[in-house]
Amino acid sequence: MCGRFTLTATKGTLQEQFSLPFPEFTPNYNVAPSQQILAIVSGGNEKKAGFLHWGLVPSWAKDKKIGYKMINARSETLDEKPAFKRLLSRRRCLIPADGFYEWKREDDGKTKQPFRITIGNGQLFTFAGLWDKWRTEEEEYFSCTIITTKPNQLMESIHDRMPVILEGDDQDIWLNKDIEDKHILKNILNPYDANNMSAYPVSTLVNNPRNNNEACIDPLS
Structure with a gap:
């Protein structure tokens, strides 16, 4: 799964890499579900960046509390689940990050050690996601989910899923609204190359989302 990640880059770095204007935001060392997160979507013939709540609330949901159960979507069954199959063809997004956390269960079966996983030399990357709009007479609520897949060789020793x-x-391809073929779309939802990933243990500070500072990403000494 993917239940925490980091986005410590500046607005300028994001705009340079994605060639898009981004709204003002605060670097986040411990992004958690229910928070508003930056995402890139296709708007008409252009891409645009903005905020979505992390935890998908389908348009047909009776209560937006369902979002707490939908922070992730399994790539293998996107075209089968009612909450996701419509979005696969119509509402896809990219979620910028520069690292994510995962917890490895220790040999005692009780303790979990958090790890931070990065790409290359800590470069920016994007998660594949889906988004939806939930609306009542009083409110419009835009939310998203991060897609997961089976682990690569690096991740399988830490967890049985990865974003x-x-x-x-x-x-x-993911943001191209003209592409609706589920086979084309699902074909790119693969484990990332383990040779270009690194993982290192971090403090259990990240267990609490209220902890949000550089100490969260510091390697354990």
Whole structure:
């Protein structure tokens, strides 16, 4: 799964990498579900960046509390689940990050050690996501979910799932509204190359989302 991540880059760095204007935001060392997170969507013929709540609330939901149960979506069953299959063809997004956390269960079966996983030399990347709009007479609520897949060789020793990470042409395919073929779309939702990933243990500070500072990403000494 993916239940925490980091986005410590500046607005300028994001705008340079994605060639898009971004809203003002505060670097986040411990992004948690229910928070508003930056995302990139296709708006008409253009891409645009904005905020979505992390935890998908389908348009047909009776209560937005369902979002707490939908922070992730399994890539293998996107085209089968009622909450996701419509969004796969119509409402896809990219979620910028520069790292994510996962917890490894220790040999005692009780303790969990948090790890931070990064790409390359700590470069920016994007998760594949889906988004939806939930509306009542009083409120419009835009939310998203992060897609997960089976682990690569690095991640399998830490957890049995990992987020789908997209780069380059795959990012363009994912945001191309003209592409609706589920086979094309699901074909790019693969485990990221383990040779370009690193993982290191971090403090249990990250267990509490109220802790949000550089100490969260510092390697354990």
